[in-house]
Amino acid sequence: MPVLTRLIPSPVVVDISRGALDDLAGLLADQRISSSGKLAVAISGGSGRTLRERLSPVLPGADWYEVADGTIDSAVKLADAIKGQRYDAVVALGGGKIIDVTKYAAARVGLPMVSVATNLAHDGICSPVATLDNDNGRGSYGVPTPIAMVIDLDVVREAPPRFIRSGIGDTVSNLSAIADWELSHEINGEPVDGLAAAMARTAGEAVLRHPGGVGDDTFLTVLAEALVLTGIAMSISGDTRPSSGACHEISHAFDLLHPQRAASHGEQVGLGAAFAMHLRGATESAGLIAEVLRRHELPVLPTEIGFTVDEFVEAVKYAPQTRPGRFTILEHLDLTPDQIRDAYADYAKTIRS
Known part of the structure; x- marks a missing residue:
């Protein structure tokens, strides 16, 4: 058998x-x-x-x-x-x-x-x-x-608290990455490994929903477990799909376009995840991610990490070039700079309200 x-x-x-x-x-x-x-x-x-x-x-x-x-x-x-x-x-x-x-x-x-x-x-x-x-x-x-x-x-x-905050942003961004993976499956037929997706989503949700903070051992344990689960999810899928989508493309664009000014990885992918969720029309999810990022003192707007709106628009437009062949909400919408600017204005207004 x-x-x-x-x-x-x-x-x-x-x-x-x-x-x-x-x-x-x-x-x-x-x-x-x-x-x-x-x-x-x-x-x-x-x-x-x-x-x-x-x-x-x-x-x-x-x-x-x-x-x-x-x-x-x-x-x-x-x-x-x-x-x-x-x-x-x-x-x-x-x-x-x-x-x-x-x-x-x-x-x-x-x-x-x-x-x-x-x-x-x-x-x-x-x-x-x-x-x-x-x-x-x-x-x-x-x-x-x-x-x-x-x-x-x-x-x-x-370690400095900023390292823990970076891990929070990285883990929460799993939720945007999984949404991109599922979008690619819907549009292009890309296979989704259900077990890898479940593990990465569970990790992201565990951190997103936990009421604790960076000084709480219980929260640190959940965050550490979530990071380990995400690593295993990537091993299962054989690539970074469970944890890397438009959120990471935006972060990589910041790194490449402004290597001397880029913020921490977790800060950039957390911001990218909130914005990507907004782009796909998941306003409630975008708002929740932004709320949790704020609670942990992470940025939700590019100006909070030293980038202008014009630089953010440039990074979002450039982002798909950082991962050729990867399909996310950015590739799907293929927005012009003016459309990105309008989407960002709506995003900023939404999360402030």
Whole structure:
């Protein structure tokens, strides 16, 4: 009889709790990821050094590697450094740049990768994608999903609150991305993976509907779980469709058109999600997203992150070029600059009322 199920790529263990970092060595041994303790640990040159001092006594067999930045050159350099050293696994200890560099390096040398996130800025902490800067700007590279995911809420609390707010914007934007995926299915027949969509939507709704804030452990747990679920949703679908639509296209346009002025990823995609929902006529959903973003002190208007209305119109018009082949509400409507300007005026009026 055939097995009518499928295997889902996901971490073998996810630990989201206070003090999780202190039990990292035990977790890796218990899960048979590293019984010998022979690990390569990638850290930043800043906060990573402090964490190294804290963890060195409990990881005596580890070798530590400082990562300079989030470029593909740094990822290749890390891969070359750890190649042939007979490590059990590679551990990324830090934020998104460290994690993405380590994911790519581990994939390059064929080692399992453990993601130890020190902030909750975006869903890359557990995704099968490494986003790295290169000579042409920024690229996304397919990599295996982390074998283990560790988030210490005490460490997350020590990061600036803007990182948590960025993660909120990124997770809430799932709802716009799923709407774009469903639109593409309706118009173009693009297949929608129901399980991936359900997981990404559940993650977005959990954060959107939670009454807590950035200082609340319960809320931080829900946000961390939502980011992990979103990463797994991308692994299931095999691409970023569950979490990336018009919202991310608009954000990428800001990054490319104004690289020195771009705001955080989560701020831009949250704003993009609210506006995209408005474009598709989902006024109530757009209003709710904007209300939640405001409650968490995230921007809902481009002027709140330093962009003029003209620059926003330019970014929205340019946005489809950032993801050729991806169909969203922006490609569907194909608005002229004047139409975008009118839609924005209506959006701004609606969310203010």
